[in-house]
Amino acid sequence: MTRVDPVTLEVVRNKLDGIANEMQLTLVRSAFSAIVKEGLDASASLFTIRGETLAQALAVPIHLGALVPMVGHLLQSVPISSMREGDIFILNDTYQGGTHLPDIAVMMPVFTGGQVLAISAAMTHHQDVGGMAPGSTPTNATEIFQEGLRIPLLRLYDAGTPNETLLALLRRNVRLPEILMGDLNAEIAACTIGARRLAALAPTYGEEFLAGLFAELLDRSELMTRRALAALPQGTWRYHDFLDNDGVDLDRLVRIEVAVTLGNGTMICDFTGTSAQVRGPFNAVPSGSYAAACFGLRAVTDPKGLIPNNGGCFRPIALALPEGSLVNPREPAPTGCRTSTIKRITGCILGALRQAAPERVPADSASEILILHFGGVRADGGRYVTSQLLVAGSGAGPASDGVDVIETDASNCLNVPAEALMMEAPIRVHRAALNRDSGGAGRQRGGLGGIYEYEILDGEATVTYRAERHFCQAAGYAGGGPGGFAGAIIRRASGEEEEIPSKIVARLVKGDRLLIRTAGGGGRGEPALRDRAAIAADVANGKVSPEAARELYRFVAEPAG
């Protein structure tokens, strides 16, 4: 390998990051669907022709490395020598390297001087790809066929000519063909920008020099990551946690277990002990565990963000994923709701790594993302559909309390403002507040969850409620207490109440209310060691009740005045 001078290396690296950012900007800004714009559920990357990430602009960590298996499948199936300028490939099949069906990848070879220099790729979570339910993530699917259209690796463009057969087929199989095409075009635009800018580097630097430079960039990130790993205690650490259920068998916890081994500059994640694959859609194909491992690795090796993020960082990762398990399901297991699973996998990897690097990892976060869909009919027959995404408390850090109601780990989604929800649908939001006493007790307190209350104002509505942490709390650390449970009830207009078991599809009518509380993050350190002034402030600010302060912290508030 030729040694590239460090200045040129850094200049080109800056450009590659800039290119990835420009691709990402193009992808998000030119997308049509709300899910891309609000949830930022789309990512763009450049890959080497060996299928390693060269530069990636990220909106959500769950996409970290998510394109790797898809690009890998492309490079295995289509020899580079048979690619032609103007080829664009498409793929969403979960069992050909994909994630779940709404995530469609678009991949484009970058040509310079008649040679493929790199692969420009984008992945977007599309609003709908058909299947049994709008949005293509039914919580009660038992086969992938129910979840939507499977697109195997195909040419979307063949040397510049669109594949009209495929496009016609796509349009006929999704609920919102215009939006799908809009988002797909945004992906193509992002890949094109990436390819154009990358190719523009060739006249200045030369193809061969660039290929060597790319290799060196990856080698350097690998070296830095391996050194950081080697500086951590070496050994094996285990951790486990649970999902409430799989959405189909509602009374069975789903176990996730991982053993993380650090040694010789590698990180091995062995999921032996994890539940067998489940009937419901909470299975996660290997790309999910890979993204989780990448996230955990970065969190402990590079807390300050000094190592350039590329495929070199992830070379030290090895995964052992038992076949037929939740984390490596057999076809045709459904995978649509894998986000909850990946969040929990990430939590488990962090839990194991915390034993090696306690100062770099907080107590367990609730890591609950609550997905609410309301689909209703007004008394006058008018229909509406609206959604809300709610989150919970983060785990306490070594020197700081957890944060209340905040996105953690693999996902990062906005909530819908109460005013926006009420303007869109005949629903009244009565409350959006912090869930007192839900933060795990500790020297550092866990973050609080939230409390929400919704009332149906007109006609009737079907509500889909998909939560976690109803049956399994976020653990505390080093003597800290667990975060509070999540929970939800339906209070009928008659006053009758029904408990919701973590996941449900229910019918509500005018006057019915849905009362929700999300979970708290774990506490850290013995509660008895908590600063008295901090407890007093928590009580004064309503984060901890006087009763809980007395019981958990042995704290009695001074009488006022």
Next chain:
Amino acid sequence: MTQPEPAPGALPCAPIAAGVDIGGTFTDIVCDRPGAPPFILKLPTTREDPARAVIEAVERLEREAEVTPGTITRFLHGTTIATNAILERKGAKIGLITSAGFRDVLEIGAQLRPALYRVILEPVTPGFLAPGHLRREVTEQRGADGRVIVPLDEEGVARAADDLAAFGVAAIAVVFLFSFLDPAHERRAREIILARHPDLMVSLSSDVDRAFREYERTVATAFDATMKPVVDRYLGRLEDGLAAAGIGAPLMVMQSRGGLAGATVARRRPVRLFLSGPAAGVIGAAAVGRSAGEMDLISIDVGGTSSDIALIEGGEPVIRAEGTIAGFPVRAPMVDLNTIGAGGGSIAWIDEAGGLRVGPHSAGAEPGPAAYGRGGQEATVTDASIVLGYLDPRFFAGGLLPLDPGRAEAAIEQRIARPLGLSVEEAALGIHRVVNAAMVEGIRLVSIRRGFDPRRFTLVALGGAGPIHAAALAAELGIGKILVPRHPGVLSAAGLLAAPVEHEVSAAFHRPRVEASQREVRDALADLDRTAAALMALEKIDPATVVIRYFADMWYIGQSYSIAVPLDPDGADPLARLHADFLALHDRIYGHCMEARVAIVNLRAVHRAGGSAIPQGNSVLAEAPALAERVARFESGAAMTAIHLRDALAPGMLLAGAAIVEQADTTTLIPPGWQAEVRADASLMLRPAMGAGT
């Protein structure tokens, strides 16, 4: 519209205007006198009482420029008081009163986290503005159609106000759900609070930010409330000081949007002052561009720790409806200023794998670059500029701060050159290449984010270091023109002189475009006009001189970020035109548009008066004689470089690269292959030299 108009409030003859910009380190004063060159002064900022430096400046103005305070007709001010108060957590103690059920909206926010890979999290919402014990809920409820569901519990308001007053708050923010549709409950609450506690200041969300989305509205209102007592006290002290110094002209303050407001109005709407200083700089850049006939500009102000990038299109700075202050979202209109973590003080370092990196850490002003000799050991961009011969160590900051080239060289030698096996000069060039690459990507992102191709823009180089880097940035971006104002280091103060008086008012107006009637829109705009006209009347502006513009914030139904589309209610079929313009803008910014349902979200009215352009003269080109020469190092190799003093340049002179122009507040680098022309307004225009390969 760009015709020079008489300055508002000006006397008919010999108007003398003074612009004072108070930054974190320096207080800059520019005084514009008819028939004389502008008088410029830089003083250290007096942080404990910023007004002191202003008063001192007025005294020196009289002493050194013979401007008697009584003859000053306009006194214009840009300030960082609001931003500093937030950064230093020195806002006033406030209480927050909300609708029942929503007291914690301020703390919950949008639930997003900004740093994706950090697992130990910090709060990202400004809950500290009014922690739980300073929040009160009041029973009242309004439907999404604006109708009252539950009337206001007036006794509850009184109790809440008494409670909060007992806690010693100086101001109260009131935020009720759907108050943007009908502010009656909030206004009644204010009456009740003031009747019982006339000394408290009150901010209503329906006044501060009349738009939907309760979190953003709550944050804006809480920031407004916490700033009110601070800004009021500050402006009061300044006014007293000016009066005592004999200045009779009313004090005017720059707002974040780039328009001036009288102090009376400014203290009512303090949330609009966060970018006061930087906005003046952007207005200054726009004015400099205008006088050079350049209307499409990208300004880059390279400071010690960071660089600010702004876009000016058609002579108007790009405005955003919401920005970030100290990391928090503040929904108030402001110039679209983008900050990247690369500046003169950025530290060069070698990573674990032996790669050369620059920033994001900075040596700042203390200890500063190694050459400052204040204990800084790290090699910075400024140290590289010295090693390369771009900066004259004896002339830095007009000789006020002598630099030690030996220390710069030693730092680069030890920290960078030796570990990488490079010569000191190679290492210094490398540092420049790397930091320039980061700035280039920053500029590119800012422009493509608005759908602009940077190549058709002129780069305006500002700050102490902007004109050193500008040519390299322009070459990389494919930009062919660089404008260096006469005084790039005091452009904010100069911008104040060129700024118009301006008031913007907006209100939510939620309608699908097809359902909006022309009459409804007209009525809503008339409402806005009344409010804005009342504000302009407070500035004693002659209504005949006011130019009014309207905008509609629009989106496709389902989107959540709106685009401000200019609206001409008097044109033919204004709503159809609005629709077509929305599609065109959407296409430019987002790269596509479609025939889907479009909605209006807010309406805005902008009333503006005044604002001047700097006159332009004829230019005769002549070679500028160099005063001295020294060797400077460029990508193309070492070159004997002509040194010019900016003060000695005359309009029409032509400087061929390699050349360096030195002045107290900046240094301009003209690399080989570039040339600079001194323009009539004394600005420099850099272009690639004819025949030079680019």
